[in-house]
Amino acid sequence: MQIKFSSKPSGDALAVAVYEKASLSPSAKALEEASGGSLTRAIKxxxxxxDAxxxxxIAAPADVKAARIVLFGLGSKKTANGNVYEKAVAAAAKQLLLGGTQVLSVHIDAEDGELASRAALGATMAAYRFDQYRTKLKADKKPSLTTVEIVAVDDKxxxxxxxxWESVAEGVKLARDLVxxxxxxxxxxxxxxRISKLEKEGLEVEILGESQMKKLGMGSLLGxxxxxxxxxxxxxxxxxxxxxxxxxxxxxxKGLTFDTGGISLKPGAGMEEMKGDMGGSAAVVGLMRALAGRKAKANVVGVVALVENMPDGNAQRPGDVVTxxxxxxxxxxNTDAEGRLVLADALWYTQEKFDPAFIIDLATLTGAVLVALGHEHAAIFSNDDKLADRLYAAGKASDEGVWRLPIGPEYDRHIDSDIADMKNLGQGRNAGSIAGAVFxxxxxxxxxxxxxxxxGTxxxxxxxxPRLPAFGTGYGVRVLDRFVRDFYES
Known part of the structure; x- marks a missing residue:
């Protein structure tokens, strides 16, 4: 998908905004006059x-150069922020993605260049496809839309x-591709x-293999x-x-490139989705790509632990103790509570090696979090109120929501073991996501x-x-990029 910015439309389709109660935006009013009232007739x-x-x-009348017109709702003028523009323009682009339109010109009447850029981000996200392995895709199932032209008040x-924002879009795309x-x-x-190829973007990349991790004592990850x-x-x-x-x-x-559950084998139904059990690592990789691409004014380290969990004859067993x-x-x-085992060593390595200002880890850690929050919010757990509050604010600003859940000594006791320092499960079905966090x-x-x-996200x-594809969403890149840019760039 190509993104262009201009002061005049050139597309074979036009998109204009409408506010709540069918109130036309300036560009919509101009098109209404040029088309002899066709917009109002279509709305009625x-x-x-x-509504947002x-x-x-609608089919454009003969006196309009474009072949199609798309009206997209923004809801109230007072609440039409970047998130609203992003989602609205995504819906417009999605509407025309497969329909024969090649160039969509989207009118953004706001003078704020940021809103125009968020609209472009929405279009880019809506156009995402993962067709690499589809060899017999019919022509009418392939996207026709190649370009979205943002017609802005101040196009420069x-x-x-x-x-x-283009770097953020690239980071999201990379995260989605990986999942x-x-x-x-x-x-x-x-x-x-693949991560090592990001050195061309300006990142420094180092890879540790199993022999190096063994020397470091990473028995939890290697198990x-x-x-x-x-x-x-x-x-x-x-x-x-x-x-x-x-x-x-x-x-x-967390980068479980596939998780069978190990000896504690998962049910077969839906196991194919466990290719996405590396979604936390994909978010970190996408974030680092975004930060490097936009030359973020911050020192940042991203660490991803990449592991496959299989039920081989050499696999670890329930009852094992690792150091x-x-x-x-x-x-x-339970060998299916493996993500926390992998992250345990990655977290310790990160704090010991880099002495960071803080650590944020991301993981598709528990099914229990879906029971608590569904797919609409990620759960966050923290030992620092300021960090948690800032992450919540970044979630609101980026439209990638988070919701804080509790941790504390009363939950920490759930993972005490009779024979080791801790166990990798809590108390059965109770507080399953919290048990992972306190671990x-x-x-x-x-x-x-x-x-x-x-x-869940x-x-x-x-x-x-309309911004999200089926399955791999790329969640985490936008909220963390916003978190860094709003609170930590010098």
């Missing part, structure tokens, strides 16, 4: 009211603002190779990997855009920290949001 003949997210497509300002890839293609070694023929990888990405000597911001991602890099011992009660807290060594359980096949 439909149930379109201009609504779309109405919008184009300048887009330079930053979408089949697990026989994107195993840990291949994943690490998960030992059932796979694929070697685990720990990949470290660094972006040094801040002041020299400033502590880095640290983001750590983590921290020296703490863990009793394995991870034992490996941050007192650093300010947030755990994001994104099991990173993979979602049933979303009605």
């Amino acid at each position: 003949a439909s149930r379109f009211t201009g 997210g609504q779309v109405l497509e 300002a919008a184009k300048k603002a887009w330079k930053s 979408m890839e089949p697990p026989n293609i994107l195993h840990p070694e291949e994943y690490a190779k 998960v990997s030992q059932g796979s023929v694929r070697e685990a990888q720990l990949v470290i990405m660094r972006w040094n855009g801040g002041k020299e000597g400033d502590k880095p911001l640290a983001f750590v991602g 983590s890099m921290s020296g703490q011992t863990i009793e394995i009660l 991870l807290q034992r490996f941050v060594n007192g650093k300010p920290w947030v755990h994001m359980d994104i099991a 990173a993979m979602y096949a049933g979303s009605k949001d």
Whole structure:
């Protein structure tokens, strides 16, 4: 999808905004006059009211150069912020994606170049496809829309603002691509190779193999990997855009390229979705791509632990005890509670190696979080109120919502073990997501920290949001980019 900015439309389709109660925007009014009142007639003949997210497509009359007109609703003028524009223009682009239109000209009447850029981001997200392995796709099932032209009041300002948001779009696309890839293609070694290619974007990339991790004492992570023929990888990405000597911001991602559950084998139905159990790592990789692309003024380190969990004859067993890099011992009660085992060593390595200002980890950690929050919010757990509050604000600003759940000593006791320092499960079905969080807290060594359980938001096949594809959403890139740009760039 190509994004262009201009002061005059040139597309074979036009999109104009309508506010609530069918109130026409300036561009819509101009088109209404040019078309002899066709917009009002079409609105009256439909149930379109201009509410946010609504779309109405009409055939353009003969006196309009374009072939089609799309009305997109923005709702109230007072609440039409970047999120609203992003979603509304995504809906307009989605409407025409397969219908034969090649160039869609979207009128953005706001003078704010930022809003025009958010509209472009919405169009880009809506146009996302993952068709690499589809060899017999019919022509009418392939996208016809190749270009979205944003017609802005100040197209130069919008184009300048887009330079930053385009990097976010690239980061989201990368995260989605990684989640979408089949697990026989994107195993840990291949994943690490792909990350290393981001050095051309200005990132420093280091890859640790199993022999190096063994020397570091990462028995918790390697215990998960030992059932796979694929070697685990720990990949470290660094972006040094801040002041020299400033502590880095640290983001750590769970990267289970496939999770069978190990010896505690998952049910067969739906197991194919476990190719997406690396959604946390994809978010971190996408974030680092976005920060490097827009030259973020911050020092940032991203660490992703890439592992495959398989039920091999050499796989770890329920009842095993492993020793983590921290020296703490863990009793394995269920090999399907593997994400926390992988993150335990990744978190300890990150805090010990880089002494960051804080750590945020992302993981598709628990099915229990879907029971609590569904697909609409990621759960966050934190030992630092300021971090949690800032992440919540970034979630609101980016339209990638988070909701804080509690942790504390009363929950921490749930993972005490009779034979080791801790066990990798809590008390059955009760507080399952919290048990995962308090487990991870034992490996941050007192650093300010947030755990994001994104099991419900990173993979979602049933979303009605026009920005989201079926399955891999790329969740995490936008909220974390917003978090960094709003609170931590110098």
